Amino acid sequence: MPFARTLQSELRKVVDTRAGLWMVIVMGLLAAIVLAAVVIWGEPGDATFDGLLGMATMPLAIVLPILGIMAATAEWSQRTGLVTFTLEPRRGRIVAAKAVASMLFALGVIAVAFVASALVNVTAGTGTWDLTGAAAGGLVLALMLYVLQGVAFGLVFLNTPIAIVASLVLPSIWGIATALISQLEEVGRWINLDRVMEPLFAGEMAGQDWAQLGTGVAAWVLLPLAIGTYRVLNREVK
Template sequence: MSTTTTSYAAGPAGVSKHAESPLPTTATVPSRIPGERPRTGVTFARLVHVELRKMLDTRAGRWLVIGIGAVIATALVILFFNNGGQHSFEDYLQATTMPQAIILPVVGILAVTSEWSQRTGLVTFGLEPRRGRVAWAKLVAALLVGVGALVLSFVLAVVAHQAAITFRGIEGDWSIAGLTLLGASLYVLLGLAQGVGFGMLFKNTPAAVVVYFVLPTAWSILGSLVSWVGDVGRWLDLNRTMQPLFEGSLTTEQWARLGTSVGLWVVLPLAVGIWRLTRAEVK
């Protein structure tokens, strides 16, 4: 069966006349795409895997990792030749963890802000509309990067200290306090979590990076100049509250101070950042 449409064409004397052309009324239905239909959404493990690739398999992330490696290599070489290489394993471990604790949080910031600065949020939240799961996947991926960095720093410290014993003839000192090891681990992991929180909070790379580095430093400087700020800083300055961990002893009050500062600088930015991430307009 067919139907006709009427069109108008000008005749020789300028008088329009009807022209009829048949059009089919039936349309071809595309065939069913072969294969099994998905029955579940994107798994959380896959989301974490994707966020790990975003952190490390990008130009910015790759150069940050290269920069961290260069700083660590320089620090180990200095320790190896300085003072005849006579340094403890704890000194070598500190040389490998401190650069990571300072620079790795920027990787966490970029993992969040890239969704907005590079406009990939439409793809990310289109494939996984549940933004809360994406936010938690970013945090878990950042912590996994931190765990991997800690393992690598431990291995590098062992190799460097053993090399100093073998080639420099120093006396080995493998002793390290458990709280010191815990402090180094928390310093790296909390920094990464804080970076992710600041990234979610600001959704802008320059703003998040500047505030992450400047605000704690400004707080410490202000605390040294103003007495009442210094008293408050004993509870709210994360650098000061973590210092007893590296000294190898923590009292009950010091644990309370550490928990308070972590709540202010890590938990609060994460909570507010996740709330903003789930409600921000994606463009």
């Protein structure tokens, strides 16, 4: 099967299930509510393009990785793996298609968030265009990394509820530990994904920031992705 067809199939699966469709609906509703709240109850200075976009994408940082988890665990949680791996026995291609499909879908959602924030800024906001190119690029890259982390955790656990809980709880526990335990503080500067993402979101990356981002991504994205891929390649399909 050509990779393009596998990718198309995985893209369709993102919203083809009831759970996936509802996740997209909830994501849209949350973004709309947040934008409305900023305009109605926020400070006048918050209703700029940068402020609106930042608020609109806050729920995306949580929901988009969950969609990545659901894409990675679909064959195992819905017991469709036998069909999928019969049509495409090269499991590595399926893993790659799931990762690419999740990121492409996320890019589409992020693009909608950009457009919605721009429209609200023009019609009900301050009309101020204060988002820098570095901040915009950093925002997109950070959300893509979170999506890939979701896919990675889904591949590691191959169980949707467990993967969702693990992706939310494990980084939080590590972040709290590095903040409270002085011996781990220096390590946390390099292997706390949320912490190393802060300058990326702000568009203020410097030399050491890129190195810290690399170690954080290696620990929380690439390592789980490698472990999860190994599991998928070697697990028996029932």
